Amino acid sequence: MSRLEPDDETTGWTAERYAAGHMSEQEERDFEVAMLESPALADQVNAAQGLRAGLRELQTRGALSSLMGRTRFPVWHAALAAAAVLLVIGAGVLFFGRHPQLPGPRVMASSVAQLSDAARVVTASFIVAHTRSQTGPISLTLTRHPGAIDLKILPQAADTGGDYQVTLASTDPITSIVPVELHVRPDPAGFIHAYLDPTVLAAGDYRITVIQGPHTEQFPIRVSFPQSLPTRP
Amino acid sequence: MGLPLDHKPRPITWPASTRSLPHREVERGSFLPPLQALKLMTETLMDPAELASRIHNGDKRAEAELFSRYKNGVRQIIWRITGNDSRAEELTQETLIVVLRRLRAGSLDDPTRLPAYLAQTARNLAIAENRKERRRQTDTDSEALEDIPDSAVSHDRALHLNSAANIVRHLLNEFRPERDRHVLIRHYLHDEDKESICREWGINESTFHVILFRARKRFLELLTKRGINRTDLFSFVLVL
Numbered sequence: 001m002s003r004l005e006p007d008d009e010t011t012g013w014t015a016e017r018y019a020a021g022h023m024s025e026q027e028e029r030d031f032e033v034a035m036l037e038s039p040a041l042a043d044q045v046n047a048a049q050g051l052r053a054g055l056r057e058l059q060t061r062g063a064l065s066s067l068m069g070r071t072r073f074p075v076w077h078a079a080l081a082a083a084a085v086l087l088v089i090g091a092g093v094l095f096f097g098r099h100p101q102l103p104g105p106r107v108m109a110s111s112v113a114q115l116s117d118a119a120r121v122v123t124a125s126f127i128v129a130h131t132r133s134q135t136g137p138i139s140l141t142l143t144r145h146p147g148a149i150d151l152k153i154l155p156q157a158a159d160t161g162g163d164y165q166v167t168l169a170s171t172d173p174i175t176s177i178v179p180v181e182l183h184v185r186p187d188p189a190g191f192i193h194a195y196l197d198p199t200v201l202a203a204g205d206y207r208i209t210v211i212q213g214p215h216t217e218q219f220p221i222r223v224s225f226p227q228s229l230p231t232r233p
Numbered sequence: 234m235g236l237p238l239d240h241k242p243r244p245i246t247w248p249a250s251t252r253s254l255p256h257r258e259v260e261r262g263s264f265l266p267p268l269q270a271l272k273l274m275t276e277t278l279m280d281p282a283e284l285a286s287r288i289h290n291g292d293k294r295a296e297a298e299l300f301s302r303y304k305n306g307v308r309q310i311i312w313r314i315t316g317n318d319s320r321a322e323e324l325t326q327e328t329l330i331v332v333l334r335r336l337r338a339g340s341l342d343d344p345t346r347l348p349a350y351l352a353q354t355a356r357n358l359a360i361a362e363n364r365k366e367r368r369r370q371t372d373t374d375s376e377a378l379e380d381i382p383d384s385a386v387s388h389d390r391a392l393h394l395n396s397a398a399n400i401v402r403h404l405l406n407e408f409r410p411e412r413d414r415h416v417l418i419r420h421y422l423h424d425e426d427k428e429s430i431c432r433e434w435g436i437n438e439s440t441f442h443v444i445l446f447r448a449r450k451r452f453l454e455l456l457t458k459r460g461i462n463r464t465d466l467f468s469f470v471l472v473l
Contacts, residue, residue, distance in 0.1 A: 035306045036348035042305040047449035052421045054401030111435035
């Protein structure tokens with residue numbers, strides 16, 4: 001291993017892997033020599049370990065959740081924020097007067113960052129694929145807990161290199177959502193990821209349509225929210 | 234922080250008060266150079282061959298540099314094998330003393346490979362210690378030994394844990410945007426893989442690395458600001 005500079009992006013990641021114990025024995029030996037050649041690299045390893053230890057301790061104390069999403073602003077920001085809220089309310093009143101219908105929070109997106117604040121963490125994943133034994137729609141049993149659902153869609157046709165167009169539409173007159181369309185690329189394993197927000201999704205029948213070039217596949221799904229499941233673990 | 238190939242280290246100017254300070258070497262245990270009087274600047278680090286040569290010529294400052302420069306890394310290597318902090322501390326001193334004696338005698342075949350030799354010596358001593366420990370445990374009542382609490386270690390550990398938690402709390406409070414805090418938690422606490430974190434947060438690999446780099450850098454800055462010695466922090470983070 002050539003001399004590693006601790007400020008280098010790749011080196012920093014190598015220090016992270018070593019700190020987490022994600023290296024083979026030979027990689028560890030090579031890194032340890034590099035760490036002795038560049039003592040500041042040991043600092044990077046210690047920092048990674050310290051961050052992990054500190055976060056674990058905060059989690060143990062139950063202090064972590066209150067830190068997420070909490071930000072401190074100078075006092076004058078409050079006045080500015082209040083003025084901004086008034087402005088938005090005023091604009092909304094004008095806009096609603098002309099456009100009575102607006103789309104609600106996103107029910108599906110290509111990344112969790114595009115969903116509501118309540119769905120920024122993936123809490124469950126489902127594989128959506130055609131199987132020989134499958135008859136009827138793919139069943140998704142969800143809960144109303146905040147958190148995104150990662151749908152890992154596996155198309156049967158081989159990837160031709162372009163974006164996949166993924167559409168979610170309701171096939172149930174009761175659910176009636178505005179169809180959502182994404183343009184995504186698959187992950188290295190071949191799965192297309194679409195993230196659902198279960199807090200804005202109604203139970204019922206849907207269809208996911210995946211199109212790439214001339215190939216179209218459809219996946220009927222049935223979403224349910226059993227009443228017997230606890231609302232909080 | 235790398236040195237250019239043609240770098241010639243500036244002579245280190247030690248404060249006058251350090252020149253006559255004695256240092257002593259004990260058979261097993263701590264080698265005590267006047268570390269409190271030393272301020273080692275990274276840009277004046279000698280290359281290993283020069284360090285070895287100076288030690289062979291009796292340069293005590295070079296001997297002190299051997300300890301201050303390599304102690305952290307050697308201890309990291311030993312701890313990963315032994316998993317025991319106090320043993321790691323002891324074996325670190327032993328490793329450095331063994332290597333120091335070889336350097337004084339000039340019997341190191343290739344001084345440019347000093348770091349590799351240090352790493353191998355550390356590993357050998359740690360593995361030997363593990364074997365000895367296993368033999369000791371078969372000869373004694375290991376359950377009885379485990380029941381004896383080490384109150385000194387517990388107290389230090391609690392203090393250090395508190396420090397780390399406070400530093401991380403401070404860091405999270407000032408980390409922007411909120412996305413970056415989530416990335417840190419997913420990586421360090423949930424041990425999730427980089428690819429899924431990047432995908433879920435819509436960031437590329439480079440941004441991910443920058444977030445972690447900022448966090449590590451800030452962590453070390455806050456550590457120094459609180460007057461916590463980095464080597465003290467090392468003592469407890471690894472046991473968690």
